[in-house]
Amino acid sequence: MKVTYRLLAAIIFGALLSACSQKTEIKLVPLPQEVTVTGGSFTVDNSTSITGNAEFEINYLKEKLSNGASIQLKDGAEGKRVIEINVDPQSAVGKEGYTLSVLPDKISIAASDNGGAFYGVQTLLQLMPAEIYSEGGKLGKIKVPCVEIEDAPRFGYRGAGLDVSRTFFPIETIYDFIDWISYHKINTFHWHITDDNGWRIEIKKYPLLTEKGAWRGPDEVLPPAYGSGNKRYGGFYTQEEIKAVVKYAAERNITIIPEIDMPGHSKAVIETYPHVGCTNKDKTMSVNGEVNNVWCVGKESNYQMIDDIVAELVELFPSKLIHLGGDEVNMDNWKSCPHCQAFMRKMGMKKEIELLNYFVRRMEKIVNKYGRVLVGWDEIIKGGELEPSTTVYGWGSMKRGANAVREGQPTVFLPGQYCYLDMKQSEFERGHNWAAIVTLDSCYKIDPIKMNDFTPEEEKLVLGIQGNLWCELLDRPERFMEYQFFPRLCAIAEAAWTNAELKDYNDFYGRITSAHYDRLHNMGIKFRLPFPEVVYEEGILKVTPPYEGAVVRYTADASEPTTSSPVLKGNIETAEPEKYRFATFYKDCNQSMAVGASNIELYHYITPEVSIESSYKESESNRSFPMSNITSYNMKKYWRVNRRSYPGDFVTYTFTEPVECSKITVETGVPNITFYSCTEGHVEYSYNGTDFIKGDEFVYGTAVIKPQEKVKAVKIVFDGMSDALITSFQNLRIEK
Numbered sequence: 136m137k138v139t140y141r142l143l144a145a146i147i148f149g150a151l152l153s154a155c156s157q158k159t160e161i162k163l164v165p166l167p168q169e170v171t172v173t174g175g176s177f178t179v180d181n182s183t184s185i186t187g188n189a190e191f192e193i194n195y196l197k198e199k200l201s202n203g204a205s206i207q208l209k210d211g212a213e214g215k216r217v218i219e220i221n222v223d224p225q226s227a228v229g230k231e232g233y234t235l236s237v238l239p240d241k242i243s244i245a246a247s248d249n250g251g252a253f254y255g256v257q258t259l260l261q262l263m264p265a266e267i268y269s270e271g272g273k274l275g276k277i278k279v280p281c282v283e284i285e286d287a288p289r290f291g292y293r294g295a296g297l298d299v300s301r302t303f304f305p306i307e308t309i310y311d312f313i314d315w316i317s318y319h320k321i322n323t324f325h326w327h328i329t330d331d332n333g334w335r336i337e338i339k340k341y342p343l344l345t346e347k348g349a350w351r352g353p354d355e356v357l358p359p360a361y362g363s364g365n366k367r368y369g370g371f372y373t374q375e376e377i378k379a380v381v382k383y384a385a386e387r388n389i390t391i392i393p394e395i396d397m398p399g400h401s402k403a404v405i406e407t408y409p410h411v412g413c414t415n416k417d418k419t420m421s422v423n424g425e426v427n428n429v430w431c432v433g434k435e436s437n438y439q440m441i442d443d444i445v446a447e448l449v450e451l452f453p454s455k456l457i458h459l460g461g462d463e464v465n466m467d468n469w470k471s472c473p474h475c476q477a478f479m480r481k482m483g484m485k486k487e488i489e490l491l492n493y494f495v496r497r498m499e500k501i502v503n504k505y506g507r508v509l510v511g512w513d514e515i516i517k518g519g520e521l522e523p524s525t526t527v528y529g530w531g532s533m534k535r536g537a538n539a540v541r542e543g544q545p546t547v548f549l550p551g552q553y554c555y556l557d558m559k560q561s562e563f564e565r566g567h568n569w570a571a572i573v574t575l576d577s578c579y580k581i582d583p584i585k586m587n588d589f590t591p592e593e594e595k596l597v598l599g600i601q602g603n604l605w606c607e608l609l610d611r612p613e614r615f616m617e618y619q620f621f622p623r624l625c626a627i628a629e630a631a632w633t634n635a636e637l638k639d640y641n642d643f644y645g646r647i648t649s650a651h652y653d654r655l656h657n658m659g660i661k662f663r664l665p666f667p668e669v670v671y672e673e674g675i676l677k678v679t680p681p682y683e684g685a686v687v688r689y690t691a692d693a694s695e696p697t698t699s700s701p702v703l704k705g706n707i708e709t710a711e712p713e714k715y716r717f718a719t720f721y722k723d724c725n726q727s728m729a730v731g732a733s734n735i736e737l738y739h740y741i742t743p744e745v746s747i748e749s750s751y752k753e754s755e756s757n758r759s760f761p762m763s764n765i766t767s768y769n770m771k772k773y774w775r776v777n778r779r780s781y782p783g784d785f786v787t788y789t790f791t792e793p794v795e796c797s798k799i800t801v802e803t804g805v806p807n808i809t810f811y812s813c814t815e816g817h818v819e820y821s822y823n824g825t826d827f828i829k830g831d832e833f834v835y836g837t838a839v840i841k842p843q844e845k846v847k848a849v850k851i852v853f854d855g856m857s858d859a860l861i862t863s864f865q866n867l868r869i870e871k
């Protein structure tokens with residue numbers, strides 16, 4: 136064969152490329168502290184054997200290889216190639232750390248504790264094809280690249296928190312969740328297990344807590360909330376279920392910290408055991424829109440009940456930390472409660488915040504009596520001294536966490552601006568935004584050490600960080616929990632695990648999109664995909680795919696792209712840019728939100744003069760969100776009424792002049808979130824202003840009218856009780 140220079144150059148280039156690509160094949164999340172790729176590989180197949188003293192980890196790896204591939208490892212050191220996993224408490228490897236050595240004929244994982252051995256196995260799995268996470272994998276042979284890895288976590292606390300009160304998740308989902316977080320070397324599951332909208336843990340001494348307090352609906356003690364609608368909704372975990380899941384988590388190096396949220400956020404208890412609450416007629420709302428949801432501080436019998444509950448908790452959860460809430464207490468309740476006020480006088484207290492401190496100090500005593508440590512949200516530092524061991528969850532802002540550290544309390548950092556995964560991920564996605572729009576990048580940035588100038592002593596009080604999901608908005612769309620957690624939790628995991636100097640967002644994003652999506656997919660997670668960036672300039676729709684290799688599909692009729700929509704090949708020349716929608720697709724089984732060009736108006740609404748009449752009193756309006764907002768045609772604005780709506784409640788929009796239009800979309804609730812909406816009701820419309828025609832029912836807060844004539848008025852009519860103590864209305868979206 137005649138070898139030309141050009142061919143030779145191609146061969147050399149190809150060899151270089153494959154050497155490089157071998158290196159780039161190692162795309163681990165979270166990034167280990169030290170990785171050396173040594174070249175060559177270890178083949179895992181049926182002739183490979185496994186040995187060592189880390190019994191759980193050995194069985195775990197065997198199971199993964201038999202499910203995610205079809206490889207049955209032999210026991211012992213006799214195989215052609217050997218995997219060895221050992222835990223030696225005397226070894227120099229740090230807590231939860233491990234060394235992983237892959238040589239052509241031997242893989243060794245060494246650690247000083249089982250957590251470390253488990254994480255060594257997790258890293259090893261990430262060196263294998265992504266199918267290893269699937270069920271029913273077919274691979275008979277896997278090549279693992281040769282590496283030397285030394286690894287240990289930056290922070291000892293790496294958390295994921297889930298609220299199961301507002302949205303209930305069956306126990307099977309909790310198991311899945313434990314698996315998912317364990318793959319990311321997260322070691323703490325903070326289980327927010329009670330709140331206003333459902334008590335979800337069986338307490339034998341107080342059976343009504345779950346018989347009644349776990350359910351909401353028309354005939355339940357708790358009214359519908361957060362999309363649960365006019366049907367019975369809820370559920371709880373039995374003590375047997377909890378014990379089993381705690382054990383399952385512990386094997387995967389995860390501690391479960393239970394949280395019973397009190398003294399606020401306690402509607403579920405107070406509706407089932409009413410004497411627990413304050414004796415008053417206070418109708419002020421907590422920030423979450425609940426009334427009379429606070430434990431009374433002045434009734435001594437309450438402390439016995441809490442002690443009884445904690446006694447059962449500590450039997451179920453071996454966790455050193457026990458979380459008893461302390462956040463967002465509506466102290467107006469205490470102001471008008473004779474018991475609380477008498478108690479304040481007796482104790483010489485001047486402000487209600489001292490009642491909170493008193494309550495928290497009683498909680499400390501109860502929890503400490505059982506040999507445990509109290510955890511509370513960052514409000515608990517406000518009222519006075521605390522035990523030095525009492526641990527604070529800094530949530531309101533970075534500063535509030537830092538204040539807790541400066542007060543000398545051990546602190547977990549989960550400031551909303553970086554760590555609240557219930558925040559929306561872009562302007563138009565579902566989610567809260569009180570803290571910020573929380574992007575993947577925001578999560579990756581969190582660094583409580585670098586972002587504060589703590590003294591070395593103070594730094595020791597920074598336990599770690601946590602990604603947290605509150606579930607008011609998780610009733611829909613389906614599997615939204617997975618969408619909110621992943622991949623944002625991967626960023627939190629890396630921020631918690633990997634040393635600061637190794638962190639690089641672009642590199643992380645590359646690993647996520649080019650390798651980790653495949654793993655998440657095989658883990659069975661419906662993760663969020665980013666959408667492309669689209670702008671319209673000089674007659675051209677310019678589309679930037681969100682990552683290298685992303686598949687973008689589009690439509691030209693303003694509908695949502697599907698797997699049969701064409702794949703975008705380049706920019707699009709058009710005079711009708713508002714008709715185009717684009718979405719990113721992963722393997723035709725997962726897609727991003729659909730977007731149009733961001734720099735043009737996608738909808739041309741008409742804005743006729745309109746006036747409002749309704750069944751709500753002026754005094755029921757929230758002053759920050761006045762009625763005039765819904766005649767402004769600013770689609771981000773809304774009118775907020777501070778009460779639940781009932782059958783017969785209505786809002787009528789009357790146009791000064793009848794309006795010619797083809798479609799009117801009537802949205803209720805908060806824009807882009809739809810909570811506080813009309814959950815059971817319909818629209819009516821009128822051509823003359825007096826006779827009304829019945830139109831569609833509201834579905835998730837939205838109803839559409841397609842009129843035949845000019846429209847004079849549109850009416851929202853409630854047919855059932857709405858599902859929050861607040862109701863919101865929006866501007867009409869009227870199309871030509």
Ligand code: TNX
Nearest residue numbers: 462463512530557567605606
């Ligand atoms: C504040 S964070 C809360 C939760 C809400 C959350 C919504 C905290 C201690 N309390 O009750 O679900 O905001 O983002």
